[in-house]
Amino acid sequence: MAEYRHIEVNEVGDVTVIRFRDRKLIEDIRIQELGQELFGLVDGQQRDKLLLNFSQVEFLSSSALGKLITLDKKMKANGGAMKLSNIRPEIFEVFNITRLDRLFDIRDDEADALAAF
Numbered sequence: 001m002a003e004y005r006h007i008e009v010n011e012v013g014d015v016t017v018i019r020f021r022d023r024k025l026i027e028d029i030r031i032q033e034l035g036q037e038l039f040g041l042v043d044g045q046q047r048d049k050l051l052l053n054f055s056q057v058e059f060l061s062s063s064a065l066g067k068l069i070t071l072d073k074k075m076k077a078n079g080g081a082m083k084l085s086n087i088r089p090e091i092f093e094v095f096n097i098t099r100l101d102r103l104f105d106i107r108d109d110e111a112d113a114l115a116a117f
Contacts, residue, residue, distance in 0.1 A: 006034040009041070015049040015117055016041060017110065020057050025064040035067040039074060048080035051113050055086035060094065072104065081105075085113040 008019040018038070025031060041047045052068075054060075068084075075082045083105045087095065095101040107113035 004037050006030060007037050012051075012114055015051050015114055016047040017051045017053060017114075019053045019055065023056055024059040025057060026059055026061040028063060031061065031063050031067060034064070035070070038067065038071050042071065042074045042078060042080065046078070048075075048078060049117050050075060050080065050082045051110065051117075052082065052084045053086050053110050053113075054084060054088070054091065055110075057091065058088065060091050065094070065098065065100065069100070069103070081117060083107055083113040083116060085110045 004021075006021050008021060010017045010019075018041075020034075022030060022034075025034065041050065050071075072082055085107045086109055087106060092101070092106070095104065095106065105113075105116065107116060
């Protein structure tokens with residue numbers, strides 16, 4: 001399996017569960033690298049069920065949100081599904097204000113998200 005700097009990747013059944021290593025997703029270079037790692041899972045490895053677990057994430061920049069939107073588009077274009085879980089209330093507020101809570105399938109916890117696939 002590939003080695004990743006910014007994410008941990010595990011398989012739970014046929015779902016690829018991703019946990020972020022960085023607590024703050026705000027630096028442009030890290031977000032670019034993170035995007036490459038995430039896009040590689042979809043484009044290079046053809047993963048079609050992704051669960052992004054945000055339990056470690058404390059801060060999220062608009063640039064990181066842009067990467068998530070692009071990832072969601074790639075998943076849908078490939079017939080895949082993506083879910084988000086364990087988002088802290090202060091970060092969820094950003095999703096709510098930007099109406100991204102309507103774009104993404106956001107679940108309270110990982111178990112709920114896994115059951116929703």
